[in-house]
Amino acid sequence: MNEIQKCEKTRRPERMLGTTTVLLALLLGLLLLHLIKLRITSAQLPPGPTPVPFFGNLWTLKFQLHHKTIMQLAKTYGNIITIWIGQTPIIVLHGYESIREGLIAKSEQLSMRAERPFFKYYANGRGIIVANGHNWKQQRQLGIQILRNLGLGSKGMEWKIHLEAQRLVDIFTALKGRAHDPKYCLMNTMSNVIAAVSFGHHFSLEDQLFHDLVESSDSVTSFFGTRLGQLYDSFPWLMHHIPGPQQTTFKHLQFLKCLVMQEIKSHQRNPSTEPQDIIDFYLEHISKTKDDPSSPFNEMNLMQIVLDIFLAGSETLTSTFLWGLLFMVLHPDVQAKVQKELDAHFETYQELHYENRKEVPYTYAVIHEIQRCANVAPVGLPRQCAQDVKIKGYQLKKGTVIVTCLASALCDPNYWKFPNDFCPSNFLDEHGNFQSKEAFLPFSTGQRICLGRQLAMMELFIFFTHLLHAFTFQLPQGVTEVNMNGILGTTFRPHPYQICAIPR
Incomplete structure (x- = not known):
């Protein structure tokens, strides 16, 4: 080996070491710049836990935006908090006053749904729940009109609910007080009301298609609020291309869309002489506006509206x-x-x-107290500032993502006599009469308030009174404790349990 080769061999490790040093310095420099940018941006936003580069506060949140975590953070940072999901700052409104200012006083400015990656994958701008702009306004307006045409609040609609309530009573009666998991019975009943409104028919409890429907609905509705859902919104491309349980959710979503589209095609093949359900009325409207090239009414929007109503209506009520x-x-x-x-x-x-x-104020108060304490939608779906807006003294720019902690309004000590206890007196005056409360926000509020809230309240009253009139509910013999911590997905649901319905 000549002298030149010996020198070259000696220099190679030095060059490699030098290259590694440069790359590390570059990486550290980028991290430092990113951290400085985070600090500068954070200084202009409401207070909150310190974010770390790329992951934001995901570690602090344990990769889940849980309402109990938000309530703990509010004790330190106040009723308007900044939380970073990956590299996106999220402004959280806590307590009724903050939520009222955001969703009622500034309703127009906060009317947009946040453009999150999973929302785009779920609906691609269609339907009602996560749509925006002109399409959202047109679809929501037509949705309200269709529900009116179907007789929402009328005897006709109530009769359909009574039929399902009677079926539920019959199912519980057949069990003869035996312990059972009530989930499928309740899901079947709630789904059948929505199915009757949307499809014009109901499902049998023994129908395999119904069980597939429940499984898929569970998977999709629970995904957004889970750790996987938060990771998806932070790293959507990666989550689409790596294996994992999220792939099952994607398949379930496609199954639901195909199921709804099959129902639409069936209605088109066998049209009714008079519209009987949401699909009938919407198809009729498509026919009326077919010559308008700017019309937003089409089969894809119809499919998404039915899916929105089905998932929201059946899951939250169950x-x-x-x-x-x-x-x-x-x-x-x-x-x-x-x-x-x-x-x-x-x-x-x-x-x-x-x-x-109104004749049974205590019962009506109990139903409301169940909704308050259950708070099945503890964190509202993210909004987005449609324009620059000032909330609680902070100037927020157009496009800023806003989340409302609805659970904090439902237990705000400034508005409830017993905020942390299950107590029907929260909805009764000193004379035992029912009284509503402005902080009662199970359906959210403002321009995005739940489209089917009146139908939901009618269902809750009829199902609850039918069951309590017919049965006394008890835990199975030997069971003395129940897990009340709950499972957070898009909704907040209890852990699986068994119960006995004793005929009265």
């Missing part, structure tokens, strides 16, 4: 009822008082109608 039955077995005195009031006014549950709710 979760609310699952919590409600747990509250009844944990508070047998409340259950007994409801039954006493119902017995005093109605001989049979067939006499129970939504218009009678």
Whole structure:
């Protein structure tokens, strides 16, 4: 080996070491610049935990935007907080006053749904729940009109709910007090009301298609609020291309879209002489506007609206009822008082109608208290500032993402007598009359308030009174404790449990 080769061999490790040093210095420089940028941006936003580069506060949040974590953070940072999801700052409104200012006083400025990656994958700008702009306004307006045409709040709509309530009573009666998991019975009932409104028919509890529907609905509705959902919004391209449980959710979403589209095609092949359901009315409107090239009414928007209504309507009500039955077995005195009031006014549950709710103020208060304590939608779906806006003294730029902690309004000590306890007195005045509360926001508020809230309240009243008039609910023999921590997805649902419905 000549001298030149020896020198070259000696220089190679030095060059490699030098290259590594330069790369490390470059990486550290980029991290430092990113950290400085984070600090500068954070200084212009409401207070919050210190973010780290790329991941933001995901480590602090344990990769999940949990309402209990938000409430803890509010004790330190106040009622308007900045939380970083990856590299995106999220402004969280905590407490009723902050939420009221954001969603009511500044409703127009905060009317946009945040353009999150999973929302785009779920709906691609269609439908109602996560749509924006002209399309959202047109679809929502038509949705409201269709529900009116279907008789929302009328005897006709209530009769359909009564039929499903009777089926639920029959299912529980057949069990003869045996312990069972009520999830599928309740999901079947809630889904059938939405199916009747959307498709014009209901599903049998034994139908395999129904079980596939429940499994897929569970998967999709739980995804957004989970750690996987937060990771998807931070790294969407990566989550689409790596294996994992998120791939199952993607398949379930496609199954649901195909199912709804099959229902639409079936309606087109066999049109009704008079519109009977959401699909009928929407198809009729498509026909009326077919000559308008700017019309936003089409099959894809119809498919998304039906999917929105089905997922939102069935999942939230099922979760609310699952919590409600747990509250009844944990508070047998409340259950007994409801039954006493119902017995005093109605001989049979067939006499129970939504218009009678004022005759049973305690029962109506219990239903509201179930909704308050269950808080099945504890964190509202993200909004986005449609324009520059000032909230709680902070100037927020157009495009800033806003999240409302609805659970904090439902237990705001400034508005509730017993904010942390299950107590129907929260909705009763000193004379025992029912009284509504402005901080009662289970359906959110403002321009994005739930489209089907009136239908949901009618369902809750009819199903609850039918069941409490017919049964006394108890835990299975030997079971003394219930896990009340809940599982957070898009909704907040209880852990699986078994219960006994004892005929009265």
